[in-house]
Amino acid sequence: MTTTRLRIAVRRFDPFERAIARQFADFVAVTGVDAAVEVVALDLNPLHAALFAAGLADGRFDIAFLNTDWLAEAQGGGLIEDLAPWLERAPIADFPDAWSPSLLGLQRFAGGFWGMPYHDGPECLIYRRDLLAAAGVAVPTTWEEFHAAARRLNDPATGVSGTVLALFPDGHNGFYDFCIHVWSRGGAPFDGEGRPSFIGEAAEGALDFLRTLAKDQDAVPADVTALDSVAAGLRFCEGRVAMMANWFGFAALGEAEGSPIRGLIDVAPLPAGPGGESLSLNVFWVLAIAAGSANKALAWDFLRHCATAAMDRITTDEGAIGVRRSTWADPAVNAVIPYANRLDGLHARARHIPVRPDIAAISAVVDDMLTVAVTTDRPTRDLLAEAQARVEALA
Structure with missing residues (x-):
């Protein structure tokens, strides 16, 4: 047989x-x-x-x-x-x-x-309790506090970054982070019919925040555009990142036997943006x-x-x-x-992201937008308008 x-x-x-x-x-x-x-x-x-x-x-x-x-x-x-x-x-x-x-x-x-x-x-705030306590930093509840805390916690002398982003263009965390930041500012990256909606104050605030943070090497490592969610999460688990917005599973992975940060981790809800609320992504x-x-x-x-x-x-x-x-x-x-x-x-x-057969194509457009945003000084509003036009052309 x-x-x-x-x-x-x-x-x-x-x-x-x-x-x-x-x-x-x-x-x-x-x-x-x-x-x-x-x-x-x-x-x-x-x-x-x-x-x-x-x-x-x-x-x-x-x-x-x-x-x-x-x-x-x-x-x-x-x-x-x-x-x-x-x-x-x-x-x-x-x-x-x-x-x-x-x-x-x-x-x-x-x-x-x-x-x-x-x-x-689901996505949440994952952080090192010991590092926040040693620096006298409270767990951030707004994105502004998050950025400020990342700058306080950034310590090149010990090889610890304040935070990390996962901006490798794989249709995953960059796209999700953009959506989370729009929602957390009271906006909606998709309308009630599930159509992309990348124009407006909340979207501008989301892209402005992400590009500003990504360029701030007093808060993030220099290679954020090369990191996907797994690489970013593993870097946290190696003890090289103080806090991050990422998938809950990386907090659990950091508690594995032999981990250098086992017993030093905690999680909290993601911060909120101006005019918005804390949320997660499923x-x-x-x-x-x-x-x-x-x-x-x-x-x-x-x-x-x-x-x-x-x-x-x-x-x-x-x-x-x-x-x-x-x-x-x-x-x-x-x-x-x-x-x-x-x-x-x-x-x-x-x-959650709407159930659509073209989500991979939409996320690729957002990835392209983020890549340009963090590598150039082109106006945020122009980048969002171009992305909106591209996703509308997919229909």
Whole structure:
């Protein structure tokens, strides 16, 4: 008998790769299935390219990590399997009650359910308690306070940056940070119909703040334009950044055994802008079954296995963030990550990007705008107008 091999496309990140390998080994041990796994780890842009060029359709992959912003594009192209019929035929125990509703809505559209949540971690303020205390800096609650605190905490002599941005143009954190800054100033980067809306006072304030901070080398490292969210998060976990606005998962990763900053981390809501409020952003990773897979039944069985409480704990134990409420409330998890039980609260204030098949293209436009903003002195209003015209031309 030939061993069935499942090929899984994963966003390159050691905790993801370790967790999937452990979960598949447990799946084989529990079920006795004659199967093996091949984990293909790719950075963000190469992952999107590999999946949407052909990998989801031609059988190259059976399961894929998909960012929720990519789901409408994948579904619209017929590239992923609707999981609703699989849920009916082979239900998942305690589904959906064991998950926060905010982790089940973005993949439910067009009459289907397109991915099982795998890794969570809304954006929040992550900071070093010891460094803020030593400098006499209060946890910032406004973006102005955040910038001022970053300048106070910046210490080139010890190799610690006050804060860090993730401005590498991969359609990820730069785009998300821009949206967060617009929302936190009382604006909306998308209108009520889900159309991009990059013109106005809130958008100008958002871009002005980001470009000013990115150019301030008394607050940030010189290479902020080369850092993606993972590189920025890892730099914090290495003890080289005092605070940052980034995904909750990097706070958890900093509590890993052997981490130089273990026990020194805390999290708080993101700061608010003028005329706005503190909020978070809900974007997460799901496991989706490729439309071209020849092993869909086996793939679904593995997704069901990953959804169990024990496997969700493995996701967290390996340095990512599980998605079940049981994991967030687990005393053993909170003994290591003492703020895991705050995830429900962060979700309560989270916004989300509209479900659109062209979000990747829109985020690329915003990336281009940010690159020009932080490398030139072109007027903010002109850059926003150009970006607005480009996204309108996508329709």
